[in-house]
Amino acid sequence: MKNIIAKIEVLMMVSMLLLGCTGQSKQSKEKSAKSDTADIQVQQNDNKLLSTMELDNMKVTWIRDNANDRIMPLSLFPDATKAQIDSLSLQAGVPASVSTFLVEKDGKRILFDAGMGAPDSKLPEGLKALNINPSEIDYLYITHFHGDHIGGMMKDGVPVFPNAQVYVSKVEYDAWMKMPADKKSQVENTMKAYKDRIHQFAFGDTLPCDVVAMEAAGHTPGHTVFRTGNLLVIGDLMHGAALQLKYPEICATYDMDKSGAVKSRKHYVQYARENGLVIAGMHLPVPAFMK
Numbered sequence: 511m512k513n514i515i516a517k518i519e520v521l522m523m524v525s526m527l528l529l530g531c532t533g534q535s536k537q538s539k540e541k542s543a544k545s546d547t548a549d550i551q552v553q554q555n556d557n558k559l560l561s562t563m564e565l566d567n568m569k570v571t572w573i574r575d576n577a578n579d580r581i582m583p584l585s586l587f588p589d590a591t592k593a594q595i596d597s598l599s600l601q602a603g604v605p606a607s608v609s610t611f612l613v614e615k616d617g618k619r620i621l622f623d624a625g626m627g628a629p630d631s632k633l634p635e636g637l638k639a640l641n642i643n644p645s646e647i648d649y650l651y652i653t654h655f656h657g658d659h660i661g662g663m664m665k666d667g668v669p670v671f672p673n674a675q676v677y678v679s680k681v682e683y684d685a686w687m688k689m690p691a692d693k694k695s696q697v698e699n700t701m702k703a704y705k706d707r708i709h710q711f712a713f714g715d716t717l718p719c720d721v722v723a724m725e726a727a728g729h730t731p732g733h734t735v736f737r738t739g740n741l742l743v744i745g746d747l748m749h750g751a752a753l754q755l756k757y758p759e760i761c762a763t764y765d766m767d768k769s770g771a772v773k774s775r776k777h778y779v780q781y782a783r784e785n786g787l788v789i790a791g792m793h794l795p796v797p798a799f800m801k
Contacts (some may be wrong), residue, residue: 526793561797565788566613566739572790572798573636575609575625575662582750586762594757604750605795608658615719618648622736622743623792624670627661636651649718650674653745655686655697656731659792669703677717680710682732726778728770735778742787747775749793755779
């Protein structure tokens with residue numbers, strides 16, 4: 511396993527080297543400034559629960575939500591050939607994570623996604639390790655409505671983040687509300703619990719603390735990536751980076767629209783390359799940053 515992880519880390523580093531708060535306004539103004547990310551220092555705690563970096567006058571912290579090692583089974587990528595798997599030494603599966611990201615900027619705390627909310631989820635422990643109470647989260651920005659991204663918003667039927675303003679894609683919201691009751695029940699219950707604090711954004715909107723919401727549809731109808739400064743939070747653009755960086759045309763079975771997911775994946779990998787961005791991904795292997 512150590513050899514596999516080492517190979518993945520090398521692959522991710524090479525790939526990315528090649529890839530080379532105030533108010534809300536409606537139209538995005540994407541920043542064109544580029545930065546050299548090669549010297550960014552990521553500090554990881556001993557139990558691999560947290561990793562922190564300083565970037566563009568903000569503090570970015572990865573918080574691992576999965577309790578145990580996360581290996582994506584090859585069955586999740588049915589279009590991958592044996593030759594492709596063998597060429598990357600991924601016969602045992604593809605290392606991944608279930609991750610969230612905390613950005614501290616302009617005196618505010620922004621949490622990107624909320625993890626699974628399982629009994630053994632580590633997000634609460636991670637926040638505690640940072641001496642942050644869930645009531646101190648100012649904004650919750652959601653990439654999409656799958657359970658491993660919104661499950662941690664609720665516990666025992668009660669909102670976990672009582673003071674957070676929640677931002678969700680209008681496209682995502684509308685699409686899920688049209689789904690059958692059995693598919694949308696978790697989404698519907700969560701949105702009702704936060705109803706007085708839900709804000710629906712359009713793609714291209716600039717959210718509080720100068721966070722731009724960008725369309726990345728495919729994985730879900732309103733899947734969103736977020737950019738602030740030189741940080742790009744990509745949600746579920748990739749479920750198996752070691753495989754999908756090399757072969758972006760390969761989709762996970764979770765992707766609702768495969769052609770859309772491939773298009774979004776290729777676009778944002780290129781976008782990160784051209785703009786010298788640090789990528790934060792909810793299923794990237796520990797510590798879930800690529801630079």
